[in-house]
């Protein structure tokens with residue numbers, strides 16, 4: 001029986017049982033088509049914007065804030081919003097619901113409407129593949145692509161909200177992009193979706209596993225130098241993220257302390273520059289274990305990461321001049337299944 005087959009069975013068991021999902025109450029609210037229909041038309045969006053600018057507001061103040069000619073016509077549009085986005089208070093003035101505030105923020109930030117392109121921005125950081133200072137960020141339709149102009153390595157494609165592009169010029173966009181995505185990765189890693197706060201499933205997998213048409217045989221694949229990555233998927237909204245396992249470990253206390261002890265601050269490394277000193281490989285498939293290691297000044301920090309992304313053990317090893325071979329402790333660790 002292979003590790004892959006057992007995973008399939010586990011997935012089937014979960015979908016048949018579903019005891020946990022049944023205990024979560026279904027939310028109230030409008031069907032999506034009714035909700036989006038209620039927002040249709042400029043008058044209704046004007047009402048949402050007007051309440052966001054000043055809240056709460058009276059019927060007459062809102063009527064004056066729109067271009068409607070008659071109060072009857074205005075009242076009709078306001079009624080369409082009061083099922084989901086606007087509510088009337090006991091003092092008869094109007095305020096936004098939580099969904100209404102979310103729509104108001106999206107309107108202001110251009111979340112659903114703005115498409116941003118930017119000229120290439122040169123970055124100050126080394127390419128993690130060739131070491132040259134030749135990284136360039138280009139923005140096309142709200143997605144920043146970071147490439148190396150020297151070795152042509154495509155590094156990352158990072159979505160960034162349109163409102164973020166509007167707020168940050170070329171000088172501080174890279175820092176904002178890095179901060180935004182570090183928080184996203186950290187939130188995914190905490191099991192909470194950064195977009196909808198839903199439950200996130202985390203899987204550390206060999207890169208070949210998901211891309212292969214048939215499950216690979218661990219006996220043939222072996223355990224040496226199989227690249228790995230972390231896959232986060234939100235069970236509620238479907239948001240997902242695939243990234244090197246190392247990027248999910250940057251705020252682990254052992255990593256922060258290791259960099260600090262070598263007089264480096266891991267927070268100052270933007271996510272597109274983390275990589276050259278890191279290695280990742282699958283060292284055991286049953287139980288699943290990925291060894292993620294980083295080397296600074298002749299010392300290794302080795303982190304043993306389980307299938308669900310948790311660090312089950314870590315250690316420091318003085319490697320001196322030995323830069324290639326797996327140590328005896330590594331091998332015994334693998335054979336014992338890395339269960340700390």
Ligand SMILES: [Zn+2]
Nearest residue numbers: 127130148151
């Ligand atoms: Zn390069």
Ligand SMILES: [Zn+2]
Nearest residue numbers: 193196234237
């Ligand atoms: Zn989500």
